[in-house]
Amino acid sequence: MPKVLISDKMDPKAAQIFRERGVEVDEITGKTPDELKAIIGEYDGLAIRSSTKVTKDILDHATNLKVVGRAGIGVDNVDIPAASSRGVVVMNTPFGNSITTAEHAIALMFALARQLPEADASTQAGKWEKNRFMGVELTAKTLGLIGAGNIGSIVADRARGLKMKVVAFDPFLTPERAVEMGVEKVTLDELLARADFITLHTPLTDQTRNILSAEAIAKTKKGVRIINCARGGLIDEAALKAALDSGQVGGAALDVFVEEPAKASPLFGTPGFISTPHLGASTTEAQVNVAIQVAEQMADYLVSGGVTNALNVPSLSAEEAPKLKPYMALAEKLGSLVGQLTTGAIGRISIHTEGAAAELNPKPITSAVLAGFLRNQTDTVNMVNAPFLAKDRGMEVREVRTEREGDYHTLLRVSVKTADGERSVAGTLFGDQAPRLVELFGIKVEADLAGDMLYVVNDDAPGFIGRLGTLLGQAGVNIGTFHLGRRQAGGEAVLLLSVDEPVSADLLAQVKALPGVRTAMGLAF
Numbered sequence: 001m002p003k004v005l006i007s008d009k010m011d012p013k014a015a016q017i018f019r020e021r022g023v024e025v026d027e028i029t030g031k032t033p034d035e036l037k038a039i040i041g042e043y044d045g046l047a048i049r050s051s052t053k054v055t056k057d058i059l060d061h062a063t064n065l066k067v068v069g070r071a072g073i074g075v076d077n078v079d080i081p082a083a084s085s086r087g088v089v090v091m092n093t094p095f096g097n098s099i100t101t102a103e104h105a106i107a108l109m110f111a112l113a114r115q116l117p118e119a120d121a122s123t124q125a126g127k128w129e130k131n132r133f134m135g136v137e138l139t140a141k142t143l144g145l146i147g148a149g150n151i152g153s154i155v156a157d158r159a160r161g162l163k164m165k166v167v168a169f170d171p172f173l174t175p176e177r178a179v180e181m182g183v184e185k186v187t188l189d190e191l192l193a194r195a196d197f198i199t200l201h202t203p204l205t206d207q208t209r210n211i212l213s214a215e216a217i218a219k220t221k222k223g224v225r226i227i228n229c230a231r232g233g234l235i236d237e238a239a240l241k242a243a244l245d246s247g248q249v250g251g252a253a254l255d256v257f258v259e260e261p262a263k264a265s266p267l268f269g270t271p272g273f274i275s276t277p278h279l280g281a282s283t284t285e286a287q288v289n290v291a292i293q294v295a296e297q298m299a300d301y302l303v304s305g306g307v308t309n310a311l312n313v314p315s316l317s318a319e320e321a322p323k324l325k326p327y328m329a330l331a332e333k334l335g336s337l338v339g340q341l342t343t344g345a346i347g348r349i350s351i352h353t354e355g356a357a358a359e360l361n362p363k364p365i366t367s368a369v370l371a372g373f374l375r376n377q378t379d380t381v382n383m384v385n386a387p388f389l390a391k392d393r394g395m396e397v398r399e400v401r402t403e404r405e406g407d408y409h410t411l412l413r414v415s416v417k418t419a420d421g422e423r424s425v426a427g428t429l430f431g432d433q434a435p436r437l438v439e440l441f442g443i444k445v446e447a448d449l450a451g452d453m454l455y456v457v458n459d460d461a462p463g464f465i466g467r468l469g470t471l472l473g474q475a476g477v478n479i480g481t482f483h484l485g486r487r488q489a490g491g492e493a494v495l496l497l498s499v500d501e502p503v504s505a506d507l508l509a510q511v512k513a514l515p516g517v518r519t520a521m522g523l524a525f
């Protein structure tokens, strides 16, 4: 039974779903990295929010880990390249807390406009300072949206409902989408110059780090109010403090900080500054959403191989998984066959699906071919890291689809291009289930690729099969199945034999010494 660790505070629905789906679950929150390292080896899955840092060091100790599930959106607390290279799937729940976070941004915008926290503190202190707190209306003000993705677009929708004008800076926002959202797409400088309120909704990347730098803040309208419910690091906190002190910025509300937990900050206590402790996603509704979603996604993966919302591997629904399963087995076997038979650097590998196979999601099939191919070079490869390893090794990967059926109702062909030219193998599924090789380097041959095998290329001549059989018999090697193909009578022939034990180097040398043998090799599947 797969075992999952929930290492951050999560709605109890997550544990309930894991148990209902046949996954054992432990909830142990608040562990230090060293404590986590000591126990992580026991688990197949790790369910987290933003507190647990899934570093390379933790992953090095996660010897059984197959999946990290983030109950939320941001995955900057997970070392995704390190997870990918270890074959660990990383998934998040990209929509479950978007409305809640957008609402928090709107709440902070109101709080800034009417100085709600200060007014509350003053009133509860018995001061009744009615004349101190003069606010501003939101109606007809301009909201500058930096980042117009899921959360940004919900914020824009709510702001338009408040009769605000919304301008958006997002290099990936298409003009059509801007029209659909009812926002004006602008440059960053234009946004800075025009916005009365600025709200940030981008991930933290090399391009967005300090997007509100001292220089950018200097370009804003005097008295601008700034909200950040996305990620710490998007605003230069020292520059923001200086701008609040100088009055260039009239108010700022941060839910996220460069360092979290933010227990001390020069911003704390600055007039016009409001903060919340990374509460953007903290509503009952959002937490139930993300808990259910992460547990379902992780259980799907651990129990049936379905992949949803993964950041480092193509998606594969739980419905698709059983249909694709025999194809993945075929793909892995063909990839492995080509990998074992090819020497030298591979320039390109092409995966061609034909007939019924062409109707399927090609990504998992490609990953399985690459995993099979690379298994010959490294035993740490799997479906998750195979595309990354192939890229690291400079392999060009091509996917080709032909919906029309050829000789077979369904066919998968794997071709590799090396310095010696292009060669391919092809296979089909018998009865839609059983993987079967049908072509090997241009020669028609029907074989089941399983267990230990002997591959021989020889000149087609009478008596050869008898000599080979005798040699194997004398060596005590039992032949299970025997498959034969040839280019033409008297030409190049290929033999694939399944044998009950691996062919020793000594026996292989004797096979190669038989008259007419061009090459011979032991294979394993």
Ligand SMILES: NC(=O)c1ccc[n+]([C@@H]2O[C@H](COP(=O)([O-])OP(=O)(O)OC[C@H]3O[C@@H](n4cnc5c(N)ncnc54)[C@H](O)[C@@H]3O)[C@@H](O)[C@H]2O)c1
Residues within 6 Å of the ligand: 073, 074, 075, 094, 097, 098, 101, 146, 147, 148, 149, 150, 151, 152, 169, 170, 171, 172, 173, 201, 202, 203, 204, 205, 207, 208, 229, 230, 231, 255, 256, 278, 279, 280, 281, 282
């Ligand atoms: N405070 C919280 O508790 C909380 C909750 C949920 C999400 N978040 C964070 O909010 C952020 C946004 O989440 P989302 O779901 O909307 O993500 P999203 O991926 O849907 O949207 C991000 C948008 O940022 C844009 N973008 C990327 N680079 C940019 C750049 N250089 N300049 C301008 N725009 C750029 C993208 O094109 C995209 O439209 C994420 O960082 C997420 O982690 C915070």
Ligand SMILES: O=C(O)[C@H](O)COP(=O)(O)O
Residues within 6 Å of the ligand: 049, 050, 051, 071, 072, 073, 074, 075, 097, 278, 279, 280, 281, 282
């Ligand atoms: O990216 C997110 O989903 C938010 O930052 C929420 O983080 P949390 O789950 O720790 O509240």
